[in-house]
Amino acid sequence: MKCRVCRGPAVIDLRQHNANFCAEHFTKFCRDQAARAIKEFEMLAAADRVLVAVSGGKDSLAVWDMMHALGHRADGLYIGLGIGDYSEESGRYAQAFASRRGWNLLTIDLRDEYGYDIPTGSRSAKRNPCSACGLSKRHLFDRAARDGGYDVLVTGHNLDDEAAVLFGNVMHWRVDYLGRQLPVLPARDGFPRKVKPLVRLSERETAAYCVVNGIDYIVEECPQAVGNKHLGYKEALNAVEAQSPGTKHAFYFEFLARASERFQDIAVEEQEALRPCLSCGAPTVTEVCAFCRLVDRAGGSRPAEPVELSPRNPRGTAA
Numbered sequence: 001m002k003c004r005v006c007r008g009p010a011v012i013d014l015r016q017h018n019a020n021f022c023a024e025h026f027t028k029f030c031r032d033q034a035a036r037a038i039k040e041f042e043m044l045a046a047a048d049r050v051l052v053a054v055s056g057g058k059d060s061l062a063v064w065d066m067m068h069a070l071g072h073r074a075d076g077l078y079i080g081l082g083i084g085d086y087s088e089e090s091g092r093y094a095q096a097f098a099s100r101r102g103w104n105l106l107t108i109d110l111r112d113e114y115g116y117d118i119p120t121g122s123r124s125a126k127r128n129p130c131s132a133c134g135l136s137k138r139h140l141f142d143r144a145a146r147d148g149g150y151d152v153l154v155t156g157h158n159l160d161d162e163a164a165v166l167f168g169n170v171m172h173w174r175v176d177y178l179g180r181q182l183p184v185l186p187a188r189d190g191f192p193r194k195v196k197p198l199v200r201l202s203e204r205e206t207a208a209y210c211v212v213n214g215i216d217y218i219v220e221e222c223p224q225a226v227g228n229k230h231l232g233y234k235e236a237l238n239a240v241e242a243q244s245p246g247t248k249h250a251f252y253f254e255f256l257a258r259a260s261e262r263f264q265d266i267a268v269e270e271q272e273a274l275r276p277c278l279s280c281g282a283p284t285v286t287e288v289c290a291f292c293r294l295v296d297r298a299g300g301s302r303p304a305e306p307v308e309l310s311p312r313n314p315r316g317t318a319a
């Protein structure tokens with residue numbers, strides 16, 4: 001097996017591209033794919049201040065690495081979700097990655113700063129853990145980017161993720177979501193533009209990128225992911241992909257090219273209905289946004305009045 005570019009020994013074969021690459025040219029291939037997505041969808045401008053949502057997994061660490069390789073001096077943000085050992089360990093990978101490179105990693109701990117973690121908070125709010133988690137992450141990444149003066153929030157969603165979400169939305173014909181499933185979501189009301197530079201790369205490719213570039217990442221899946229629908233959709237698409245390589249790419253990119261526009265009206269209507277949350281200012285269709293309601297119900301620690309810190313109340317949580 002020889003590298004398509006230099007004819008040296010290849011370390012990976014990419015059936016979809018009918019190509020094999022050595023480590024150096026595979027790294028270049030991945031960065032070129034990210035650069036192509038950035039250009040094609042106008043994700044980033046050279047002067048943008050960039051924040052990367054970092055989980056400690058392969059995709060977020062790979063995309064952070066690629067941002068720097070492509071000349072964007074991005075900072076990272078890690079959110080401690082309090083999902084037992086998984087969160088502890090993923091936080092360690094994120095920290096180790098950042099400190100080895102001397103890059104700036106911001107952190108938010110849900111329990112310390114909002115008085116709940118995903119397992120207990122989702123139970124008290126009677127929400128599915130992944131829905132409470134997704135909502136918390138979206139809100140806190142957005143807010144941190146706005147407060148820190150970042151222009152753009154980068155996430156590590158790859159082709160498998162996007163194709164699986166699209167598959168789920170199509171299976172249930174969630175037309176409102178279909179109108180919003182884009183690799184770039186524009187900035188609004190002081191909240192950053194959101195972009196997904198890895199949409200041209202598969203999960204296998206981002207994992208291989210980490211391995212050949214010596215990036216250590218948490219391999220275990222979040223325990224909450226086991227058996228969830230999203231993984232089921234990925235498996236279904238993998239079965240199709242194994243039969244006909246390139247199907248996943250066609251499914252997602254042909255959707256963007258030919259179909260997504262048909263659902264835009266619904267997305268625009270939804271956008272127009274958004275107004276600032278009375279409590280935190282985030283865009284919402286209700287008076288108080290879903291995150292603020294979650295924090296209230298999950299036993300949140302947002303005191304109405306300033307609370308004095310004391311040894312008995314070191315975090316200033318409301319009584």
Ligand code: Q46
Nearest residue numbers: 129130133134222224225
């Ligand atoms: S971290 Fe959170 Fe995922 Fe775990 S609880 Fe679900 S959403 S599965 S990306």
Ligand code: ZN
Nearest residue numbers: 003006022025
């Ligand atoms: Zn080569």
Ligand code: ZN
Nearest residue numbers: 277280289292
């Ligand atoms: Zn709010």
